[in-house]
Amino acid sequence: MIRLTWVQPEDLIGHELRQAAEDGRDVADIAARWRAAGGHDAPPRAGASDPEAARLRGLAQDLLDELAEIPSPLDEPSDLPAIITACPAWPAHPSALPTTAGGRGLVVDPARVLGAWLGRAAGCVLGKPVEKIPREGIRQIAEATGNWPMRGWFTAKGLPDDIARRWPWNRRSAVNSLAENIDGIPEDDDLNYPLLALTVLERHGRAFTTEDVAKLWLDELPAGRTFTAERVAYRNLLDGVEPPHTASLRNPFREWIGALIRADVYGWVNPGDPATAAEYAWRDARLTHTANGIYGAMFAAAMCAASLVATSPEEVVAAGLSVVPAGSRLHEAVRLAAEDAAADKDFERVVNGLYERHGSLHWVHTINNAALVAAALIHGRGDFTATIAGAVAGGWDTDSAAATAGSIAGALNGGVPDQWRMRDSLASSLTGFDGVSLVELARRTQEMMHP
Numbered sequence: 255m256i257r258l259t260w261v262q263p264e265d266l267i268g269h270e271l272r273q274a275a276e277d278g279r280d281v282a283d284i285a286a287r288w289r290a291a292g293g294h295d296a297p298p299r300a301g302a303s304d305p306e307a308a309r310l311r312g313l314a315q316d317l318l319d320e321l322a323e324i325p326s327p328l329d330e331p332s333d334l335p336a337i338i339t340a341c342p343a344w345p346a347h348p349s350a351l352p353t354t355a356g357g358r359g360l361v362v363d364p365a366r367v368l369g370a371w372l373g374r375a376a377g378c379v380l381g382k383p384v385e386k387i388p389r390e391g392i393r394q395i396a397e398a399t400g401n402w403p404m405r406g407w408f409t410a411k412g413l414p415d416d417i418a419r420r421w422p423w424n425r426r427s428a429v430n431s432l433a434e435n436i437d438g439i440p441e442d443d444d445l446n447y448p449l450l451a452l453t454v455l456e457r458h459g460r461a462f463t464t465e466d467v468a469k470l471w472l473d474e475l476p477a478g479r480t481f482t483a484e485r486v487a488y489r490n491l492l493d494g495v496e497p498p499h500t501a502s503l504r505n506p507f508r509e510w511i512g513a514l515i516r517a518d519v520y521g522w523v524n525p526g527d528p529a530t531a532a533e534y535a536w537r538d539a540r541l542t543h544t545a546n547g548i549y550g551a552m553f554a555a556a557m558c559a560a561s562l563v564a565t566s567p568e569e570v571v572a573a574g575l576s577v578v579p580a581g582s583r584l585h586e587a588v589r590l591a592a593e594d595a596a597a598d599k600d601f602e603r604v605v606n607g608l609y610e611r612h613g614s615l616h617w618v619h620t621i622n623n624a625a626l627v628a629a630a631l632i633h634g635r636g637d638f639t640a641t642i643a644g645a646v647a648g649g650w651d652t653d654s655a656a657a658t659a660g661s662i663a664g665a666l667n668g669g670v671p672d673q674w675r676m677r678d679s680l681a682s683s684l685t686g687f688d689g690v691s692l693v694e695l696a697r698r699t700q701e702m703m704h705p
Contacts, residue, residue: 260485260507263314264307267293269506269616270321276509276583276615277326277545284317318504330545330582332498334536337552340579345556348526362525362703365668366562368696370522373664374657375692376674377642378444381652382431383408383423386617389605389649391421396647404643406673407433438679439692443479444515444657445680449687450475451519451538452695455702460523464497464537471541474685482618483507487542498540505542511618513539514550515654518661521558523702528556532577546584550620552577553584554627554658561665567631567641568596570662574628584621587612591625595632604629605648617650626650630659638663638670 259265267288274281293310331337338344348360384392396402398417399409409432410418423429430440439445450470458466468491471480480488483505490500501508513535520534535555539548553574560573571592578585590611594604608629612622626648634641641663645656664670678691 260482261489262311263318263504264293264310266486266504266506267314267317270318270504272616273506273509274321274324277330278328279321279324279326281321281324284320288313288317315504322502322504328545328583330549330579332501332540332544332548334533337536337549337577337579340581341577342580343576345527345529345573345576347529360526360563360703362562362700363668364696364700366665367522367700368693369664369667369669370518370558370561370661371664371692371696371699372670372675373638373642373660373662373667374448374518375439375445375660375676375680376664376670377645377656377658377660378442378653379431379436379439379676380404380407380642380660380674381646381654381656382440382442383428384421384646385424385428385652387421387424387649387652389609389647392647392649392652395421403640404647405639407431407436409433436676438677438681441681441683442653443481444654446475446479446682446684447516448519449682449684449690449695451516452698452702453684454538455519455523456698460534460702462534462537464541467538467541468497468500476683479683481512482510483512483542483547498544501540501542501544501547508542508544509547509620510543510616511547511550511620511623511651511654513543513547514554514620514624514658517551517555518558518658519699521555521560522562522665522699524555524559525562525703526559528559528573528577531555531559546582546620549578549582549584550624553588553624557658557662558665561662564666567634567636567662567666568592570666571628571631584624587621587625588628591629592632595629601629601633601644601647604633608648618654623651623655627655627659630655631662634659634663636663636666638667638674642674 271285291313394417396404398414399412429435454462454467454470477488486505487500490503495503516538517535521531524531532552532555535551539551556577557570557574560570564570594607598604608625615622630641630644642656642660645659646652679689682688
């Protein structure tokens with residue numbers, strides 16, 4: 255039987271049961287039925303007979319549909335009007351910031367736009383080799399190579415064999431992100447998705463729709479380059495499912511981090527306007543995510559919008575929180591993370607608190623990673639290196655969290671320190687983007703800022 259990760263019902267059922275526990279649904283009976291039938295939270299064991307595997311697959315599919323009928327008691331809406339209503343501090347459109355002579359949008363320093371792209375690339379590449387490695391492993395690797403606290407790229411040079419065996423680099427392609435191998439900016443989904451966001455704006459303008467995003471994916475995004483919620487939604491599109499049902503149909507990853515990593519460009523083209531940035535991110539996110547998964551994208555987009563005009567990380571995080579429903583799990587997680595980071599000089603203690611509150615979540619969930627991004631920004635106090643290093647040292651989705659934190663810190667600083675600049679050529683499997691420079695991407699981003 256062919257095994258395709260992230261879409262087979264027997265793979266999804268364990269994740270859906272976990273999601274149910276997170277959003278307050280009572281599914282003990284369904285969980286018991288699944289396990290009594292021989293099902294597990296992991297894929298079927300190797301060597302299982304085809305009839306047995308087929309039986310479990312059919313049962314998992316039926317149970318996924320049953321689970322979908324059980325409502326969550328939490329008040330965490332996914333439609334935009336209800337989200338806005340749930341945000342008492344929803345921001346007004348900007349009116350007090352300087353505009354161009356014709357009144358066509360804010361005056362934004364081009365260096366800050368380029369800094370955002372540079373920062374996103376640097377954070378992504380720093381975190382890429384240690385993605386999936388836990389906190390203790392990241393620290394052991396960094397300490398063993400004289401890079402703790404982190405002040406530069408990871409390296410295999412001088413890394414003791416026992417540590418290298420204990421904590422192998424994340425997938426073979428990650429070695430391209432080691433200091434001794436970096437030659438330009440390697441491909442990554444955390445960089446491909448911003449390219450897609452820029453493309454949808456260039457092709458369809460600022461009135462783009464969720465359907466436009468879906469069609470672009472089918473035209474330009476290889477299915478094998480999608481993961482978790484994005485892969486499920488892609489499968490749903492191919493099955494003829496229309497958005498936003500693509501986000502919820504047998505999709506237990508709908509509150510994971512995928513939508514958050516797609517949102518930066520929607521902020522950059524709306525400088526100083528977190529509300530519009532959040533609305534753009536919502537249009538994109540609803541293709542694949544619901545509730546906190548959507549809020550994470552809106553949070554990131556609002557922060558990116560603020561980062562091009564703000565003067566401090568505190569302003570940026572406040573802008574992000576303003577578009578997240580006040581009663582949601584994400585809002586509470588980010589608020590507490592920011593408070594801890596502002597009050598405690600020891601970042602390790604701040605991260606310990608995050609793990610105490612969110613350690614049960616999957617390492618690519620939105621809530622824990624968004625909280626880590628906020629903590630790294632506040633604790634970094636504008637220092638680019640400290641910010642991306644904090645996002646990586648915190649573990650979880652290292653390249654994604656550091657990419658978002660890096661884009662914001664890079665925008666705030668109008669650039670990145672020299673040690674974080676790579677040869678300006680971005681590798682990508684997306685049509686027309688392989689070898690593109692960040693300077694070119696920043697120029698095209700700035701062109702999309704105004705109607």
